[in-house]
Amino acid sequence: MSFLRAFKYKRKDSLMHRLDPRSKFLLSIILMSFSVVFLNAYILLAILIFQIVLLGLSKTLREWVYSLRGLIFFFAIIFITQMLFSGSLFTGFVLSLRLIVLSSSMSWFFLSSTPEDIGRAMSAARIPMELTFSFIMAIRFIPVIYDEFQSIYDAQRSRGLELEKGGFRTKIRNLMPILIPLLVGTIRRTYEIADAMEVRAFGASPKRTSYKPLKFRRGDYFLCLASAILALIIVYLKLFLGLE
Amino acid sequence: MVEIVVENLFFKYPEAENYVLKNINLIIKEGESIAILGENGAGKTTLAKNLNGLLKPTQGSVKIDGVDTRNLSVAKIARKIGFVCHNPDHQFFAETVEEEIRFGLRNFGFPENEAERSIREVLKTFGLEDYRFRNPFQLSGGEKKRLAIASIMVWNPELLILDEPTIGMDYAQRLNIQRVLKKLVSEGRSIVVITHDVDFAASLCERAIILSKGEVIGDGCLRKLLSDSEVIEKASLKKPFLIELEEELGFSIMEEDFDEICDFLTRVFPKCHS
Ligand SMILES: Nc1ncnc2c1ncn2[C@@H]1O[C@H](COP(=O)(O)OP(=O)(O)OP(=O)(O)O)[C@@H](O)[C@H]1O
Numbered sequence: 425m426s427f428l429r430a431f432k433y434k435r436k437d438s439l440m441h442r443l444d445p446r447s448k449f450l451l452s453i454i455l456m457s458f459s460v461v462f463l464n465a466y467i468l469l470a471i472l473i474f475q476i477v478l479l480g481l482s483k484t485l486r487e488w489v490y491s492l493r494g495l496i497f498f499f500a501i502i503f504i505t506q507m508l509f510s511g512s513l514f515t516g517f518v519l520s521l522r523l524i525v526l527s528s529s530m531s532w533f534f535l536s537s538t539p540e541d542i543g544r545a546m547s548a549a550r551i552p553m554e555l556t557f558s559f560i561m562a563i564r565f566i567p568v569i570y571d572e573f574q575s576i577y578d579a580q581r582s583r584g585l586e587l588e589k590g591g592f593r594t595k596i597r598n599l600m601p602i603l604i605p606l607l608v609g610t611i612r613r614t615y616e617i618a619d620a621m622e623v624r625a626f627g628a629s630p631k632r633t634s635y636k637p638l639k640f641r642r643g644d645y646f647l648c649l650a651s652a653i654l655a656l657i658i659v660y661l662k663l664f665l666g667l668e
Numbered sequence: 669m670v671e672i673v674v675e676n677l678f679f680k681y682p683e684a685e686n687y688v689l690k691n692i693n694l695i696i697k698e699g700e701s702i703a704i705l706g707e708n709g710a711g712k713t714t715l716a717k718n719l720n721g722l723l724k725p726t727q728g729s730v731k732i733d734g735v736d737t738r739n740l741s742v743a744k745i746a747r748k749i750g751f752v753c754h755n756p757d758h759q760f761f762a763e764t765v766e767e768e769i770r771f772g773l774r775n776f777g778f779p780e781n782e783a784e785r786s787i788r789e790v791l792k793t794f795g796l797e798d799y800r801f802r803n804p805f806q807l808s809g810g811e812k813k814r815l816a817i818a819s820i821m822v823w824n825p826e827l828l829i830l831d832e833p834t835i836g837m838d839y840a841q842r843l844n845i846q847r848v849l850k851k852l853v854s855e856g857r858s859i860v861v862i863t864h865d866v867d868f869a870a871s872l873c874e875r876a877i878i879l880s881k882g883e884v885i886g887d888g889c890l891r892k893l894l895s896d897s898e899v900i901e902k903a904s905l906k907k908p909f910l911i912e913l914e915e916e917l918g919f920s921i922m923e924e925d926f927d928e929i930c931d932f933l934t935r936v937f938p939k940c941h942s
Pocket residue numbers: 681684688706707708709710711712713714715
C-alpha cells in the first residue's frame with residue numbers, strides 16, 4: 425500500500441508547485457509516453473534522470489523514493505517472470521525501468537500540484553463540476569484511506585491477528601477483519617461528507633467561483649516548450665531512427 | 669507478570685522529519701496503575717504503540733520481560749499486553765457482539781469452553797449481556813467503546829493499555845470503567861491509561877507520566893505531579909477536582925474516600941463537576 429504515498433500531497437512551496445497544473449500535466453504525459461513507446465535502456469535512463477531533476481526542483485525526492493519502495497513487489501514479479509520465460513536479467517531490468525519512468529511521471533505531477541489546482545485545471549477544461557469534484561475527492565482520500573488502513577491493521581494486530589500466518593486461504597480470510605472496517609468506514613465517511621457539503625450549499629449554483637484563477641507564467645511556457653521538444657524527440661527517435 | 673523497560677527511546681515516523689518521542693526512559697512494573705497525560709500531539713498514542721510493539725523504536729530500546737520488541741511479534745506481545753485503541757470503529761468487523769469479543773480468543777487459541785466462560789464474564793462486566801447478538805456497528809458511541817475494551821480484556825492480558833477510554837461515555841459508565849480497572853489493579857494486573865480526563869486519572873492511577881512535545885516532563889506520584897502548577901500548564905492539563913478541593917480545605921483527604929467524595933459531590937452539585 426505504501427506506493428499510495430506517492431499521491432499524497434504535502435503542502436510544500438517550490439518553483440514547480442507555483443506552476444500551472446496544465447503545463448505540468450502536459451509534460452508528465454509526454455514523459456509517460458516515452459516509457460510506453462520505448463524499451464531502450466539509454467532512453468529510459470535519460471528520461472529518468474530528467475525526472476529526478478524535476479522531482480528535485482519540486483523538493484519531493486524523498487516522497488518519490490518512498491513511493492518506489494511500494495513498487496518493489498512488482499519489480500520482483502517482473503524479474504521472476506523474465507528469468508523464467510526469457511532467462512535474461514537485462515530484460516527484467518529494462519521492464520522495471522519502464523515501470524519506474526511510468527509511475528514517476530504521474531507521481532511528479534501529483535506531488536507538485538495541489539488537488540485544488542488539479543480541480544481548477546479540470547474545470548478550465550470544461551469538465552463538469554460533479555466529475556471534477558469526485559476526482560479531487562478521490563485523490564485527496566487515498567492518503568486518508570491509507571492512514572485508516574494502518575490504524576485498522578494496528579488495532580487488529582493488537583488483538584492477535586497475524587497476516588503472515590497460514591496458507592493462501594487463511595491469508596484471504598485473515599484480511600476480512602481489516603477490509604470490513606475499512607469499507608464500512610469509507611462508506612460512512614462518504615455519507616458524512618455528502619451531508620457536510622450539502623449543509624454548505626454545494627451544488628446550489630451551477631457555476632462555482634474560484635478565488636485563485638489559473639494563470640500561465642513564464643515557467644509554464646518553458647514547460648510547454650520542453651514538452652513540445654520532447655514530443656518531437658519521440659517522433660524523431662521512433663519514426664526516423666526506428667528505435668524501439 | 670510483565671515488566672517493560674524503556675531505554676533512551678527516540679521515535680520518528682518514517683517519512684516525518686522531527687522526532688515525536690525524545691529520550692524516553694521508563695520502567696513499568698507489575699501491579700502499577702499509570703496515567704499518561706499530556707497535550708494533544710504530545711506523543712501519548714505513539715508511546716503506547718511503542719510499548720506494545722506496533723511501532724519499533726528509531727533509536728534506543730523497549731524491552732518486555734527482558735526481550736527487545738524488535739524481536740517479538742505483535743501478536744506475541746498482545747497476549748501479555750492488551751492495547752485498546754481509541755477509535756472502536758477501527759476494529760469492528762464481526763456480525764455480532766459475541767463474535768467480536770471471540771476474535772482475540774480465537775487468535776490466541778483458547779479452548780472453546782474457556783472462551784465461552786470468559787465471554788459471558790466480560791459481557792456481564794460491561795453490561796453488554798443484552799447486546800450479545802446485536803450488530804457491533806449499530807451500537808451507540810459509548811457502547812462501542814465498552815465493547816472495544818471488553819474485546820481486549822476478555823483474554824485477560826497482564827497489562828492493559830487504554831487510549832482515551834472514557835471519551836463519549838456517560839457518567840455511570842465512566843464510573844463503571846473506573847471500577848473495573850481498579851479491580852484489575854487490585855488483582856495484580858497493571859494498567860496504563862492515556863487520557864485527558866484528569867479526574868478519572870486521579871481517582872484511578874497512582875503514578876503519572878506527563879509528556880509534553882515528545883519528552884517526559886514528569887514521572888512519579890500522580891497527586892504530587894498534578895499539584896504542580898508549572899507541570900499542569902506545560903502539558904495543557906487542569907488540576908484534578910480533588911486536589912483543588914484539598915487545597916481549598918487545607919487538609920488532605922484519605923485516598924480510600926476519593927471515590928465516595930467525588931460521587932457524593934457530583935450527586936449534590938451535578939453542574940459543578942469539572
Ligand atoms: N502516522 C503518523 N505519521 C506521521 N506523523 C504522525 C502519525 N501519527 C501521529 N503523528 C504525529 O506525531 C505526533 C504525536 O502524535 P500522537 O498521536 O502520539 O499524539 P497524542 O499525544 O496521542 O495526541 P492526542 O491527545 O491528540 O491523541 C503528532 O504531532 C502527530 O502529528
